[in-house]
Amino acid sequence: MSRITLENIHKTFGKVKALDGVSIDVKDKEFFVLFGPAGAGKTTILNCIAGIAMPEEGVVKFDGEIINLVETAKRNVAMVFENYALYPQMTVYDNMASPLRSDLYRQNEDVIKERVYAAAKMMKMENLLERLPSQLSNGQKQRVAMGRALVRTPNVFLMDEPLAHLDAKLRNAMRTELKEMQANFGTTSIYVTHDFMEAMSLGDRIAIVNQGKIVQIGTPDDIYYLACNEFVAQLMGDPEINILSGLLRKNGDNYSFLSNGSEFVLPADAALMNKLAAYDGKSVDIGIRPQHVMYSFSKDAGYRDYQVYSYESIGNKSVIEAYPAGHSGRGDTHTHVRMIAPNGLTIKIDQLIYIDFKLDHTMFFDGSSKEFIGCYNEAGIRALSAGKEEA
Amino acid sequence: MAGLKLVHLYKRYENSGKKKSIQNNYAVNDLNLECAQGEFLALLGPSGCGKTTTLRMTAGLEDITKGDIYIGDTRVNDLAPKDRHIGLAFEDYAMYPPMTVYENIAFNLRAKKVDKNEIDRRVREIAPLMQVEDILDTMPVKLSGGQKQRVNIARAIIRRPELLLMDEPLSHLDGKARQAMRVEIKRLINEIKCTTVYVTHDQLEAMSLADRIAIINFGVLQQVGTPAEVYDNPVNEFVASFIGEPPMNIMETKIIKKDGNFFFTFEGSDLNIHVPERYYSVIEDGFKCKMGVRPMDLLIGDENSKGTPERIATFENLGDERRIGIRVGNTLMMLITENERRYKSGDIIRLEVRGEKTHLFDLETGNRIREK
Known part of the structure; x- marks a missing residue:
């Protein structure tokens, strides 16, 4: 049971700056996700908390107490790794019991039995206890690795991409199961992943990490709807958000967005228009998620001419990617627009398609800095996000 | 370009008697399958189901235990791989490291002693199609995974094969590169209209690329159909749970x-x-x-x-x-x-x-x- 605080952590490996002033504050019993691309520094943050890596600058606190100089073994953290790290010669039961048989955390065998069975029940693997790791599937191995962390009552669970080894289907299934068990953890957890679905689903809060820095911290709704810049917006969601570059221009009481030879008259939203006032005549980017792009096969009013670049099923729905009509499909991919469509449409590559945007779902970004300016119904989204945090 | 026909195809590995997991000890068990001219057929199944073995028998890299393989009207069982007029693109790129991208792409034609000017014409023709114009003088070691796979595919199609065989060409790539490459492959095949057999264990790849999907388990063909057919009308529990994410x-x-x-x-x-x-x-x-x-x-x-x-x-x-x-x-x-x-x-x-x-x-x- 612990609050974990990192203040201004710096860590370098040779000439490489792995962490560059990282500060996070993880609340007691919170499930906190570190999310970012490969090489961002996520695992290094975890290692600093565990005591495996020593920061050159900054402090690590457990419940307000500075523990920089406390050895790894005495920090009482439980780690789960991507590559399970099970003892091959021991049964599942013995693997799970092993932390409680170590010198530091030794318990008597009755207590061990009780804890192992409780953890096995939570992980739904009571029937596997007598098996050897070689007799387990990868999903089961990962369950044992987690179960082994659960038998103790550590200050914090540190999980480093525990599902990354598994194939897509199993990963999704395990993620959902983990979500179900989460309520019973009752322990502060820090979870590293590069899979946005894991971050969205599991995190009470998410910290976006990139190039050794924390880019944004917030609830999943904050990150998804109020991404602090284009980089974050592009990380969340599959297919990726559409970003269109253009110019903002005053149009009566409201504004128009001019992009690629088209004018989009922006719907009213007083709070947003106030924020946009500073950008009159300047370049802005708009971000619009694929589910907010509408298409038609006949030329409806307001729809613009595009041509189909690709149409592919992503399981229970499909994605159409289109490019402005008359352009070459190749190269200029930043003018492409992705949208969600049902499976089974008859669509030919390069055929004409007509597109419009649900502009009242757009996010606005500064054209040069790529930082978030505002979005429609921002107050409503903040309320939704805050409500979730309280619950 | 030609179609492919597999007739009562069997494959049994000599040592497979020891493996209990393979039913009847056949890695491929009485497979009957047709891929029409110009069609994109995916062979889909879990690892060890026999899909790669089938592909390798088609390519001539693996002996056939029983059955016949026809490319077009020709029975190719006894033809050497080089005489089957096929293009191959595998998961690992297997490029010649001391050669530039250009030389790698041209290699097969040079081996066949095609005229130099003709080779150059064909390399320059295919380069923009695979978006490798800018890297023709680059060495393989400097390429990203996606670029390597582009070169790999360019090398397979420059021979103008009757049949293009691909084995998990995207499985080395990570999420977004994979998705982008999937789109490129689909557009490319649409352009060159080559008969293609594509092996994958990823149902998403099969669903998004193929005209028809053949689903294989334990060496036995379960179902062949369009993506919509196998999704809406699975013949058994295996197909139903294999296709779709999250599964049925x-x-x-x-x-x-x-x-x-x-x-x-x-x-x-x-x-x-x-x-x-x-x-x-x-x-x-x-x-x-x-x-x-x-x-x-x-x-x-x-x-x-x-x-x-x-x-x-x-x-x-x-x-x-x-x-x-x-x-x-x-x-x-x-x-x-x-x-x-x-x-x-x-x-x-x-x-x-x-x-x-x-x-x-x-x-x-x-x-x-x-x-x-």
């Missing part, structure tokens, strides 16, 4: 009769689902089987709904969509919704099921039980 919910059920109507009931759950009338002729009171329904075909009812009240076990907000899990006995039944409402675990929803979208599977064989 499949649960053991006992059908009971109440007031002249039949209902699916589930052990350890009060879930009750009306059995569609089309099944009435093949079921009876107390009938046991498995019921399958896709996560998209489960709905959240409004306050007037007659659906069974069910407790939410998991609620996942994934941004683009939300997934709800409901415990039905030992199974976590998944529902997908784009509804913006935020639930939490423990909330009660009225669960409705699109009855017309339910499938029945035999408890023992796993085969679809079809309405008469």
